[in-house]
Amino acid sequence: MGNFKVKDHYFNKAKDENFFARSVYKLEEIDAKYKVLKAGMQVVDFGYHPGSWIQYTSQVIGEKGLVVGIDIRELNKKLSGVQNVRVYEKDIFDIHDLTQLGVEKPFDVVLSDMAPNTTGIKSLDQDRSLSLVESVFGLLPRFLSPGGNFVIKVFDSQHAQNYLKEQKNIFSEFHYLKPKSTRSVSKEFFVIGKNFKA
Numbered sequence: 768m769g770n771f772k773v774k775d776h777y778f779n780k781a782k783d784e785n786f787f788a789r790s791v792y793k794l795e796e797i798d799a800k801y802k803v804l805k806a807g808m809q810v811v812d813f814g815y816h817p818g819s820w821i822q823y824t825s826q827v828i829g830e831k832g833l834v835v836g837i838d839i840r841e842l843n844k845k846l847s848g849v850q851n852v853r854v855y856e857k858d859i860f861d862i863h864d865l866t867q868l869g870v871e872k873p874f875d876v877v878l879s880d881m882a883p884n885t886t887g888i889k890s891l892d893q894d895r896s897l898s899l900v901e902s903v904f905g906l907l908p909r910f911l912s913p914g915g916n917f918v919i920k921v922f923d924s925q926h927a928q929n930y931l932k933e934q935k936n937i938f939s940e941f942h943y944l945k946p947k948s949t950r951s952v953s954k955e956f957f958v959i960g961k962n963f964k965a
């Protein structure tokens with residue numbers, strides 16, 4: 768019962784505030800707490816669709832910033848007219864090079880809210896989620912500037928915990944957060960990395 772109330776509250780709030788999804792409140796909370804985004808930054812958002820994180824980021828980075836989103840889903844055309852936003856229909860597993868995202872220098876911030884289509888088979892869903900997480904970590908040396916910030920959604924599992932432990936030293940700060948707007952039954956949490964040590 769509590770979960771449905773939470774869902775309704777954030778769902779309605781997103782609708783009232785013209786955000787495409789309730790997910791925006793997760794990024795908002797993360798950013799308020801860890802100061803991930805700033806005006807003028809160049810940001811990439813993996814798994815952006817429908818685009819509430821892009822809407823939020825676009826406001827914070829302002830007209831001198833740029834946010835690039837990719838998703839396997841069809842482009843959300845409502846984002847195509849926005850001055851500091853670029854979106855692509857692409858699979859993270861096909862991304863290897865910055866030029867595929869139309870930029871030359873590495874990003875100041877890498878965001879990922881990617882989630883696989885769930886099958887209901889727990890171990891399979893956990894494996895698929897971890898593959899997405901690994902693919903993003905694999906891109907960091909080329910895609911994230913030294914000193915850059917990082918936010919990624921992770922589905923909890925023993926393998927995920929072990930993997931994260933191996934990665935934590937590539938950032939000066941490495942935090943775990945379960946945002947208030949996340950349904951309490953959900954196994955997802957977010958990892959926030961600050962100050963990337965390239």
Ligand SMILES: C[S@@+](CC[C@H](N)C(=O)[O-])C[C@H]1O[C@@H](n2cnc3c(N)ncnc32)[C@H](O)[C@@H]1O
Binds near residue numbers: 817
């Ligand atoms: C929870 S949604 C993102 C919501 C978004 N942050 C927002 O605020 O609107 C997760 C997205 O990850 C995308 N995704 C899943 N696997 C992907 C992949 N291999 N490559 C790119 N995007 C992927 C899904 O298509 C889905 O749109």
